[in-house]
Amino acid sequence: MPKKIALVSACLLGLPARYDGSEKKCDTLLALRDEYILVPVCPEQIGGLATPRNPAEIVGAKVFDRQKNDLTSNFQQGAEAVLTLAKIIEPDIIILKERSPSCGVKKIYDGSFTGKTIDSSGITTRLLKKYYKVISEEDLG
Numbered sequence: 001m002p003k004k005i006a007l008v009s010a011c012l013l014g015l016p017a018r019y020d021g022s023e024k025k026c027d028t029l030l031a032l033r034d035e036y037i038l039v040p041v042c043p044e045q046i047g048g049l050a051t052p053r054n055p056a057e058i059v060g061a062k063v064f065d066r067q068k069n070d071l072t073s074n075f076q077q078g079a080e081a082v083l084t085l086a087k088i089i090e091p092d093i094i095i096l097k098e099r100s101p102s103c104g105v106k107k108i109y110d111g112s113f114t115g116k117t118i119d120s121s122g123i124t125t126r127l128l129k130k131y132y133k134v135i136s137e138e139d140l141g
């Protein structure tokens with residue numbers, strides 16, 4: 001039986017894509033590899049941001065890093081590129097990293113850079129949710 005396809009946040013597969021050059025390998029997600037082809041993507045990298053990069057948070061309708069640089073266009077470009085990829089591979093499931101300003105599904109940081117979270121989604125997740133069901137690694141149980 002052919003494997004299904006999962007589009008996933010690159011950092012959850014152990015790839016060093018995060019703002020500080022680290023990863024967030026999720027063993028529960030990796031355990032799905034017998035059933036799914038796991039396709040990694042990092043919207044911030046394909047939106048043109050370097051790794052490592054300054055941490056960023058959503059503030060209102062925009063995205064800023066801690067130095068107050070406006071990164072909104074990078075985040076939007078990344079989101080649109082991920083949507084393009086999704087439309088090509090037609091994933092059976094999308095699993096993204098909770099709390100990220102791009103990938104967060106139910107929670108993101110509140111824009112104050114103080115570690116507080118609010119109920120909301122990242123920029124990429126907001127766009128993908130218009131077309132697909134999106135869950136986070138924390139929904140895997």
Ligand code: SF4
Nearest residue numbers: 011018042097100103
């Ligand atoms: S943008 Fe998404 S895939 Fe990239 S490092 Fe952040 S959470 Fe991981």
